[in-house]
Amino acid sequence: MKSKILWRANQHQKNKSNLFKYEKFLFLKYKLKISQKYSKILKWSIKNPNKFWNSIWDFGRVIGNKNEKFEKSNIFFKNKFLKNSKLNFAENLLTKNDNSKAITFINENGFKKVRTWKELNKNTHKLINFFKSIKIKEKDRIAAYLPNLIETVESFIASSAIGSIWSSCSPDFGTKGVIERFSQINPKVLIICDRYFYNGKEINVIKRLPLILNKIKSIKHVIIINYPEKSFLKFNKSKNVKYINWNRIMKMNTNKFEFKKFDFEHELAILYSSGTTGKPKCICHRSGGVLLQHLKEHQLHSEIKQNDNVFYFTTCGWMMWNWLVTVLSSKASIVLFEGFPMYKRDDLLIKLADEEKITLFGVSAKYIDALNKSKILNKKKYQLKNLRTICSTGSPLSEEGFRFIYKKVKSNVHLASISGGTDIVSCFVLGNIYEPVVAGQIQNKGLGMDVDIFNDNGKPIKNKKGELVCKNPFPTIPLKFWNDKNNIKFKKTYFNKYKNTWHHGDYAEVKKSGGFIIYGRSDTTLNPGGVRLGTSEIYSEVEKFREVKDSIVVGQSWDNDIRIILFVVMNKNYKFNNELIRKIKIQIRTNASPRHVPNKILNVNDIPRTKNGKIVELAVKNIIEGNEVKNREALANPETLNEFKNLKELNY
DSSP, X not given: OGGGEEEOOOHHHHHTSHHHHXXXXXXXXXXXXXXXXXXXXXXXXXXXXXXXXXXXXXXXTOOEEOOOOOBOOSSGGGOBSSTTOEEXXXXXXXXXXXXXXXXXXXXTTOOEEEEEHHHHHHHHHHHHHHHHHTTOOTTOXXXXXXXXXXXXXXXXXXXXXXXXXXXXXXXXXXXXXXXXXXXXXXXXXXXXXXXXXXXXXXXXOGGGHHHHHHHOTTOOEEEEEOOTTSOOOOOOOOTTOEEEEHHHHHTSOOOXXXXXXXXXXXXXXXXXXXXXXXXXXXXXXXXXXXXXXXXXXXXXXXXXXXXXXXXXXXXXXXXHHHHHHGGGGGTOEEEEEESOTTSSSTTHHHHHHHHTTOSEEEEEHHXXXXXXXXXXXXXXXXXXXXXXXXXXXXXXXXXXXXXXXXXXXXXXXXXXXXXXXXXXXXXXXXXXXXXXXXXXXXXXXXXXXOEEEEOTTSOBOSSXXXXXXXXXXXXXXXXXXXXXXXGHHXXXXXXXXXXXXXXXXXXXXXXXXXXXXXXXXXXXXXXXXXXXXXXXXXHHHHTTOXXXXXXXXXXXXXXXXXXXXXXXXXXXXXXOOHHHHHHHHHHXXXXXXXXXXXXXXXXXXXXXBBTTSOXXXXXXXXXXXXXXXXXXXXXXXXXXXGGGTTOGGXXX
16 A cells, blocks of 8 residues: 555645645634544534535635525435525635736637736626626526637626526537537527637637527527637528627626625526436536535645636536636636647647646546657656646546656646536545545545445445445535426436435445545446446556557447457557457456456547547447447547447457
8 A cells, every 4th residue: 555655745735735724724613623634624524514614615715695504404405505695606706806817818729818807807797787788687597609718707707796597518519419408498698609729620610500599599699709819700690689799798888786695505507417328417506505615625625725827628518617717716817728638749738837837737537648658748848846736537547647647747746636527516536635645546535525435235335346425415416407397307317326315326436545446437337247347447457558549448238248348549650459459458357357358359440439528438338239329419529439330340
């Protein structure tokens, strides 16, 4: 175990941490003695939910009217925190109003734009006034079909300021995908950009507008943003809809605006499930819970401080975008990147982190793996003097990925693998500065979150694989699914497997030390011979091969059992052959187990992924077994599925 420890915070880092400040705060308020033991704070936070979430409001300096009442219910999702408290989400994000930078935008070509706090406040107020002028009311939906622009952030803040409900999709969702999502929530306003760029290619988005308006009749106003530094793309206008250009709104006068305080439970945003198994679910989140949970995760788990520069590689169609925007409530600035993360140079984002003095650098595990394979990095290349934290999410980060960060990126950095979901727009398990970083493990459960691993009988297990659950209520339980009468879909999604316990659908393990390992989604675990195996154990071995660019592993129903099929995409200059197959099988047999060894290894040109970059194992399983793949529109590259059809190698 000791040999796996890659990093520990030194005493100076611990003493300067937000977590230590919070510890002192708890002593003054509740006479709690913690002595820099994370397990003590965690235990107290779970046993005292009302005191804990109240303390987050106070420590995070939330602007609003707090009511300390906790309404307990026997029904898990009906517990109410800080009942009847009032706040305005936007007011808590517009925490500064000076000439220091609030948001930096950089695209793949290196174009950069900075928005100061003063400009952010001014622009947001102009947008608020415009929404009011077109009679947008509380709980009206405002939909955004936008790249990761500063204007996207301003639109979200303005939407929450007036109590309307925000919903966004990134433009890599095709026309069908965006219609499928927004048509369920009947938005009155659509904000759209004329184009975006990815890997040097220009994609026209505005030409999709007529069909969107034809299918979603509720849209009465369209705000059009043209991509920074580009001429405006023309399009055909539809009748019965009013159009306005963003620049016209920015030329309007600003009237004084008083932030109205809304209920703690007030609707903030609607996010969408990936939709790979059917129609995307519309997950409606509450403003108070999201603010408190994000303040906790930013300040106590991620050590974000005032004037920090925080970066997360995301689109506005992924929950990490919402997580990133709320960083503003900690008086830190955020950095937005738009485009392909390895455009023209594999270390593009690391260069950005160095030049922009990034303090928290957030990326996916897949990106870390790709960076490792590129062999481009060594610690001498970039100073990264300001970088204190690296966050990894999206999929499990392998031990190899952990070691790569410390060997090639920076040795004195807190690498926090984190895991949660769109369902809770936050995390169940993540990092903290008091505990060591162990290769391949997420450090611990989040404060206030009684996360555990259950077996199929609903019993807690340690050092064994099972289902990730949360045993206690928390404030980012979704308020509801949109158009879900009597919460039927909602209850089926999270509370069907275990009574009154949140079942998240991740296959995972908790170590006796408290560290977590996520093995993948429960519905994609493998069951050869009736033994349940996580796909991540296979991926972590395959990722070590320089020859392999990408891979996907699925279970194929075969001869009254399940057999494991591994598909690999080759890197340039390498050939797929029997020798490679032999080496991969030996590696998996040696480092995972004989049960993990694939029955067949096949070569393909590409792997199907969701818009957020997650591989879609279930879709491939359905294709190879001759079943229909529902909702191909949820995929970024649905055409890749054709390659998995009718493979003769899978018929024997």
